[in-house]
Amino acid sequence: MLEKGKISSIQAIMLMISMILPTAVLTVPAITVKSARQDAWFSIIIATMAGLLIAWMVVNLGLRFPEKTLFEYIEDILGKIPGKILGFLYIWWFLHMNALVIREYGVFLATAVMPDTPIIIFHIVVVAVAAYAVRNGLEVLSRANQLLIPTTVLLALVFILSIPNMKLSRVLPLFDAGLFPIVKGAVVPASWLGEIVTFAMIIPYLSKPKEAYRVAFLSILLVSFFLTTSILEALLIFGPNLTGSWIFPTFNAVRMISVGNSLGRLEIIIVLAWVLGGFFKIGVFYYAAVLGSAQWLKLKNYQPLVLPVGIILVALSILIHDGIVDLLDFLKRVWPPYALIVFEAGIPLVLLIIAVVGRKGGRKIA
Amino acid sequence: MVKFRKLTKAGLLGQIQDNFKKIIASDASSKSIVLSNDLEINLQRIKVILHKCSDVVYRDFIFAQNEQIRLALIYIDGLADSGQISNQIMRALALEVPMAVPGQNITKSEALEFIKQRGLCISQFKETEQMQDIIHAILSGDTILLVDGHATAIINNSRGKVQSLSNSEGKTMVRGPRELFVENLRINTALIRRRIKSPNLKIETFKVGNVSDTDIALVYIEGIVNEKLVAEVKSRLEKIKIDAVLESGYIEELIEDNPWSLFPTVNHTEKPDKLAAMLLEGRVAILLDGTPVVLTVPNLFVEYFQTPEDYYQRFLFTPAARFIRFISMIITLILPSLYIAVVSFHHELLPTPLLLSFAAHREVVPFPVFLEVFIMEVVFEVLREAGNRLPQLIGQIVSIGAALVLGAMAVQAGFMATSTVIVVIFTGIASFVFAYSASIAFRLLRFGLLVLAGTLGLFGLISGVAVIAIHMCTLRSFGVPYLSPIAPTTGADLADVIYRAPWWAMFSRPRLIAGQNRKRQEQGLKPSPQKNK
Known part of the structure; x- marks a missing residue:
């Protein structure tokens, strides 16, 4: 096997949280609130259902082919040539998604924290740090993530501090928008939660594969919890109109916090949590792309691919969009059908049906 | 016949x-x-x-x-x-x-x-x-x-007096034995034997160094130690082909897992009581003739937050002491960089009165804050080095005189801002709190972070910290992950990391270090007043 490390279930949960949460908290609230207004938190619940369903499919597939990742069993199910083609598409998807994430990061840092620094500097640094972790393998990636994830707890702390700014009336009346906008608002968060597809690259390296279901479901539920918290935080402070009009409403919510006269401008804490989380979010997709390419090319070692893939990522993340408006528009309109329907739900569903009907893959691990 | x-x-x-x-x-x-x-x-x-x-x-x-x-x-x-x-x-x-x-x-x-x-x-x-x-x-x-x-x-009856060195001027102990190891290998092994009178305490001796022909002893407790670890240490020691070994630092560099890392992955001690405790946790010790410094492997990063006093004093105090040590580590690593990042990039973080007073101090200073901190750090390191080289009494005078007078004069002359002097000196003091061998790593890394914070602000600082964290996660010491039991987490072993479990609840030895025999003691040792029947 290319990857010799094994990670525990708790490490896997933490990795999955870091993989989905950082950018979700940053970008999703504005998009969802614009559509579902004050019922955005309900959209997240719908999205969670979709996320759980995708997680179930991915784990079911993964357990049918023990010790194999997505790129290996895709060929077992579909045969060599179609498998290779689909595998290539997944490599592209991991790269594309990662480039988008890196761009979101750069945009966020450049607009909110350091406006005078060229955006490519952030991209290069983020990719370099992630590359260092990826080069050292899954064990190191998940250990470092485990070490630094407590900053996520800071997000909860920040939420408590902003309670004085909240008004419950801002999320009333309930279900005002109607069913369709709520479901429409659920699409973007669902595409984020659907990133759990990447778990297919990690299932073979769990020290207890039996617990894969639990890992996937718990990750989705925890991410949804944090996401709902941050949406509610923004809604309760600003109400649906303001929240929907900002790019990073959660960030603005933190800006409002002031405890006494001395403790204020806490947004840097959230920046810290996001920046640290971002290393690992980018790291996981980076790792998936590198490991997938190595398996696709049948290499013996994935480390030589780390540098070239990193260069591609930096270049792609710069070239992919002209600016933040373009990026957000893409995330809102193109990303959900492209990611959610094709890569996160569609292909896994087809694979699962073929595997079940054609009785492919070994017995599930009891 | x-x-x-x-x-x-x-x-x-x-x-x-x-x-x-x-x-x-x-x-x-x-x-x-x-x-x-x-x-x-x-x-x-x-x-x-x-x-x-x-x-x-x-x-x-x-x-x-x-x-x-x-x-x-x-x-x-x-x-x-x-x-x-x-x-x-x-x-x-x-x-x-x-x-x-x-x-x-x-x-x-x-x-x-x-x-x-x-x-x-x-x-x-x-x-x-x-x-x-x-x-x-x-x-x-x-x-x-x-x-x-x-x-x-x-x-x-032939119990002799073992001639150990009494701790007169080295590290001062609040509580605990004052004995220290000496340069003689036989006396050192006797000092260990005096504490662990078990036939299972094994001392294997061989020679290293073609020219120096130095005696080296491998000490461990059979039945507690992991046999594979002993075999691994032995095989690494046998590979050493060198002309002379004058101090155990030679051995350390020749057997460690990560020769290019700043972090030491072999621990050392001069205290027999500490060594005995480490042997009892299943570690292997390497004693070298001619030096009082004894090596122990495997080495975990958390060891640098543990001191012998933690185990002799009241256990409820330990979490506080360890928290102070942990905070000191963080301060040593990032405080100057944080100061640079905040003052030169993110001044909105400071409350307005503080910002105004910072600005007033910095008004007369001719340098950018990065250069200011950098110069001050170098000056502090010079003072520290001078203090190390000089005889103890003069060393103290130099460091106090320099720190007080030089600091005050630099501020008065308008070279430095008061806040910079405070930050740098406090960082310097904090770096003395935890073990010297690990603090050198942080002292050096601090300069790297200074540059990152000076160029990219908090983002650079956080990136640097992430790289250091990832690097520490890659380290292993004789097969044991360096950051365990924190990452990867091993639940039971945490009983001696954040807090120290009281002795009546310290049931098992560290899982990743000890071999099969992990049981330290019986259940139910917790003392309670005699009940009247």
Whole structure:
């Protein structure tokens, strides 16, 4: 096997949280609130259902082919040539998604924290740090993530501090928008939660594969919890109109916090949590792309691919969009059908049906 | 004919040895074993129990009064007073007895009584037939005299004074033994033996260095240590081909897992009590002749937050002490960089009054804040180095004088802002809080973070911290992840990381270090007042 490390279930949960949460908290609230207004938190619940369903499919597939990742069993199910083609598409998807994430990061840092620094500097640094972790393998990636994830707890702390700014009336009346906008608002968060597809690259390296279901479901539920918290935080402070009009409403919510006269401008804490989380979010997709390419090319070692893939990522993340408006528009309109329907739900569903009907893959691990 | 007899005798002894190993395996405490009449068999048995204990001395010789009678002395080199043994026991029995009692012929059966009455020039001795007593006596520093043909051993009191160094000027201890290791290997092994009187404490000695031919000892407790670890340490030590080893630092660099890392993955100590505690957790120690610094492996990063006092003082205090150490580590690493990042990039973070006072201080300063901090850090490191080199008394004067006078003058002259001086000096003080060998890594990394914070602000600082964290996650020390039991987390081992479990609840040894035998003690040791029935 290319990857010799094994990670525990708790490490896997933490990795999955870091993989989905950082950018979700940053970008999703504005998009969802614009559509579902004050019922955005309900959209997240719908999205969670979709996320759980995708997680179930991915784990079911993964357990049918023990010790194999997505790129290996895709060929077992579909045969060599179609498998290779689909595998290539997944490599592209991991790269594309990662480039988008890196761009979101750069945009966020450049607009909110350091406006005078060229955006490519952030991209290069983020990719370099992630590359260092990826080069050292899954064990190191998940250990470092485990070490630094407590900053996520800071997000909860920040939420408590902003309670004085909240008004419950801002999320009333309930279900005002109607069913369709709520479901429409659920699409973007669902595409984020659907990133759990990447778990297919990690299932073979769990020290207890039996617990894969639990890992996937718990990750989705925890991410949804944090996401709902941050949406509610923004809604309760600003109400649906303001929240929907900002790019990073959660960030603005933190800006409002002031405890006494001395403790204020806490947004840097959230920046810290996001920046640290971002290393690992980018790291996981980076790792998936590198490991997938190595398996696709049948290499013996994935480390030589780390540098070239990193260069591609930096270049792609710069070239992919002209600016933040373009990026957000893409995330809102193109990303959900492209990611959610094709890569996160569609292909896994087809694979699962073929595997079940054609009785492919070994017995599930009891 | 003689050869044939010897062969059979050797074969017989081999058999005895094999059988005896089985007996010991079945009854580890060797409680029920009694001495035999045959000296050879007794010696073999003791050698089996004390195998791999290179500091045990076996000396057999012939009784001067009757050439048929063989005697044997067993004692521990370093622990027993060898001058007393050779003068008062050996000299008497092998040489002087015939002078005192000329012409008397002693038979084998009379020998023991005769030696007791007239042979031994020693004030205190005991007799025993139990193997257990003998082993305990040897390990306590007594000398065993075995007489051929008798199933009784004489335990001579020969407990010498082990010449250790008392902790007069090194690290001051609030509570705990003041003893320190010395440069002599034998005294050091004796210091360990005095604390762990178990036949399972193994000391294997060999030599390193083609020219220096230095004695090196591998110390571990059989039954607690992981056998694979011992084999790994041995194989790494055997690979060393070097002309000379003058200090254990040589060995450290030649056996560590990550030669290019700033972080030490081999720990060292000069305190026998700390070493004993580490051995009891299943670590392996490497002692080198000529240095008081003893190496221990595997080394975890959390060890740098643990001090011997943690285990002697009240356990409720430990979390607070460890928290202070942890905070000091963070301060050492990032405080100056954080200061640079905040002052030059993110001043909105500061409350307005503080920002105004910072600005007022910095108004007269000609340098950018990065350069200011950098210069001040270099100055502080110069002072520290000077303090290390100078004799202790002068060193103190230099450092205090320099820190106070230089700092105040630099501010008055308008070279530095007051806040910069505060930050740098506080960071410097914080770097003294935790172990020196780990603090050098942070002191050096601090300069890297200064550059990152000076160029990219908080983002750069966080990136740097992430790289350091990832780097530490890649490290291993003899197969054990460096950051365990935090990352990867091993639940039970956390009992000695954030807090220290009280001794009545410290049930198991660290899982990733110790071998199979992880049980430290029985349940239910928690003291409680006697209940009236």
